[in-house]
Amino acid sequence: MVAVIVVVVVVLILLFFWLGFNGLVKRRNQVDNAWSQIDVQLKRRHDLIPNLVETVKGYAAHERGTFEAVTNARANAMNAQTPADQAQAENVLSGALKSLFAVAEAYPDLKANQNFLNLQEELTSSEDRIAYARQFYNDSVLSYNTKIQQFPTVILASMFNFDKREFFDAAPEDTAPVQVQF
Amino acid sequence: MQEQIARNKRRTFLMLLGFVGLITITATAIVLLFGGGAVGIVIAFVVAIALAWGSYYNSDKIAIAASRAKPADESEYRRYHNLVEGLCIAAGLPKPRLYVVDDPAPNAFATGRNPKHAALAVTTGLLEVMNRVELEGVIAHELSHVKNYDILVTTVAVTAVGTVALISDIGLRFAFWGGMSDRRDNNGDSGPLGVVIAIASLAVLMLAPFAGYLMQMSMSRNREYLADASGVQLTRYPPGLISALEKLRDDHAVVHSASKATAQMWIEQPLETDEKKPGSKFNNLFDTHPPLEDRIKRLQEM
Numbered sequence: 102m103v104a105v106i107v108v109v110v111v112v113l114i115l116l117f118f119w120l121g122f123n124g125l126v127k128r129r130n131q132v133d134n135a136w137s138q139i140d141v142q143l144k145r146r147h148d149l150i151p152n153l154v155e156t157v158k159g160y161a162a163h164e165r166g167t168f169e170a171v172t173n174a175r176a177n178a179m180n181a182q183t184p185a186d187q188a189q190a191e192n193v194l195s196g197a198l199k200s201l202f203a204v205a206e207a208y209p210d211l212k213a214n215q216n217f218l219n220l221q222e223e224l225t226s227s228e229d230r231i232a233y234a235r236q237f238y239n240d241s242v243l244s245y246n247t248k249i250q251q252f253p254t255v256i257l258a259s260m261f262n263f264d265k266r267e268f269f270d271a272a273p274e275d276t277a278p279v280q281v282q283f
Numbered sequence: 284m285q286e287q288i289a290r291n292k293r294r295t296f297l298m299l300l301g302f303v304g305l306i307t308i309t310a311t312a313i314v315l316l317f318g319g320g321a322v323g324i325v326i327a328f329v330v331a332i333a334l335a336w337g338s339y340y341n342s343d344k345i346a347i348a349a350s351r352a353k354p355a356d357e358s359e360y361r362r363y364h365n366l367v368e369g370l371c372i373a374a375g376l377p378k379p380r381l382y383v384v385d386d387p388a389p390n391a392f393a394t395g396r397n398p399k400h401a402a403l404a405v406t407t408g409l410l411e412v413m414n415r416v417e418l419e420g421v422i423a424h425e426l427s428h429v430k431n432y433d434i435l436v437t438t439v440a441v442t443a444v445g446t447v448a449l450i451s452d453i454g455l456r457f458a459f460w461g462g463m464s465d466r467r468d469n470n471g472d473s474g475p476l477g478v479v480i481a482i483a484s485l486a487v488l489m490l491a492p493f494a495g496y497l498m499q500m501s502m503s504r505n506r507e508y509l510a511d512a513s514g515v516q517l518t519r520y521p522p523g524l525i526s527a528l529e530k531l532r533d534d535h536a537v538v539h540s541a542s543k544a545t546a547q548m549w550i551e552q553p554l555e556t557d558e559k560k561p562g563s564k565f566n567n568l569f570d571t572h573p574p575l576e577d578r579i580k581r582l583q584e585m
Contacts, residue, residue: 219361222361233372
């Protein structure tokens with residue numbers, strides 16, 4: 102009788118290790134996947150920009166300052182090395198794009214151009230996707246961090262080195278009001 | 284928001300428990316009436332399960348065909364595709380197949396046995412009437428149905444109700460065509476207690492399917508609240524869905540290709556309901572969707 106109880110307890114402990122460990126692995130991988138998802142969406146935005154700049158140039162050729170701001174910001178964002186630099190560069194690019202669209206408001210022919218309208222829709226949804234990718238990353242980090250801190254998975258976490266992950270923070274520039282220069 | 288989601292999930296679980304309890308009571312009633320009949324119950328179970336799960340497995344194809352939905356072309360419906368893709372990133376879901384239903388009444392539905400085999404449809408009316416954030420709110424609600432496996436939940440509920448109805452049906456037939464006299468002979472129990480039990484069991488058998496149906500409607504409404512809350516958690520922007528629901532409330536058109544069978548999939552009650560009728564609280568027990576006013580209020584309180 103005692104033997105049966107011991108076997109049951111051992112099986113339960115093994116189950117706990119198995120399921121708990123796999124659960125942590127799954128969540129950690131989701132965090133990593135979510136992080137690369139952000140990169141995918143940022144690159145998608147980078148690829149849309151040259152087409153947008155050319156279209157707008159066709160109607161508003163003398164707004165050179167705005168074009169240069171966008172092109173430079175894009176180059177900086179693509180060359181950024183560390184995640185912190187990248188986040189900052191991408192925020193600058195978002196600001197430059199906002200200015201470009203604000204400038205386009207003054208050109209009714211441009212606003213009626215179907216190509217421009219399509220690009221505007223694509224870039225708006227790009228911004229949405231980047232925001233959602235960051236949101237999903239933060240949600241994944243929250244879920245993972247919570248699990249490694251909760252009992253009883255906290256035991257497994259320290260045993261197998263499941264470390265806490267950092268949230269993605271909006272850079273201070275992003276929360277300040279956008280300056281639109283005409 | 285989290286609170287609401289947790290509470291809704293708890294309620295759903297309790298309701299499913301209630302279903303199981305209802306089946307057990309009904310089966311017990313039959314056993315009491317004519318001692319045995321286990322075979323009948325097993326057959327009822329098997330048939331109900333086979334029917335329900337057949338339709339569950341093909342739920343995406345059935346729903347799309349039933350509403351005459353057409354695949355949504357990627358270049359023609361660019362915004363629709365973009366909004367869905369963005370929200371799928373936020374939810375960690377694969378992108379479902381997208382469809383459009385040619386109907387001026389604004390409405391939408393989602394279906395599919397799991398996120399990998401899901402489909403989402405909107406009416407042309409919805410695309411015309413809603414602006415970007417409102418459309419996003421509606422799509423988020425529908426994707427939440429997929430994410431919360433609502434088709435699975437509903438199928439389990441329908442299976443339960445179907446089983447209860449079948450069991451009751453078989454039980455009642457046996458009761459009226461000879462079950463009771465046999466039993467009295469076997470046990471020599473023809474006293475008043477036996478009669479009371481028999482009548483009570485009959486009553487349970489007759490009312491059980493009805494109770495099951497009401498429970499299913501109640502659970503359907505609960506899942507709608509849950510989809511509202513989950514959807515808003517995806518967009519992090521309650522005003523979008525609130526504004527969409529307000530527009531739906533003020534619009535009185537009815538979707539033509541909907542039927543009672545498909546009513547519960549749509550975002551709002553597609554069939555005619557007259558919400559100004561007196562005593563409508565009783566009528567609301569039969570609605571698959573909660574009243575729009577209540578849904579709007581709950582969202583505003585978040």
